[in-house]
Amino acid sequence: MLTLGAEHLRSIEIAAQAAFPEEACGLLVGHTENVDDIILSAVIGSDNVAPDARERRFEVDPGVRIKLEKDLRGGTERLVGHYHSHPDGPARPSAHDLEQAFEPDLIWLVVGVADGHANEVRAWKLAPGGAAFEPVALTVAALRKAQDT
Ligand SMILES: [Zn+2]
Secondary structure, eight states, X not given: OEEEEHHHHHHHHHHHHHHTTSOOXXXXXXXXXXXXXXXXXXXXXXXXXXXXXXXXXXXXXXXXXXXXXXXXXXXXXXXXXXXXXEETSOSSOOHHHHHHOOOTTOEEEEEEEETTEEEEEEEEEEOTXXXXXXXXXXXXXXXXXXXXX
């Protein structure tokens, strides 16, 4: 299960709408509790640096990822996944996404955008063997109280 805050969801939706009709993308930071519950703590937006066809391709800026992984080094939070949007497409990974998926530990958050409005967000990860994506349950939590952090 992936738990993210309402503010995380909002920032992803805003990025997806701002990039429309191109794909938006970015990185997800969090940690794991109870073996496979991933708790998101931050969303890091990136420019889509795909060299062309950014309406249906995305590439997170490698510099953003390198800086993030440096910043996270030694801490409890880690890179847990990434997000991208599908302009006028569904909130599930495409066949092309599957070809590009080679990191089995990463969550794929996909935002469906229709007519410029983010209308669906779903989470996925590679199934064992890597031949398909399988859904990951998504829970949106209210802002965490200060004593929980
Ligand atoms: Zn995609």
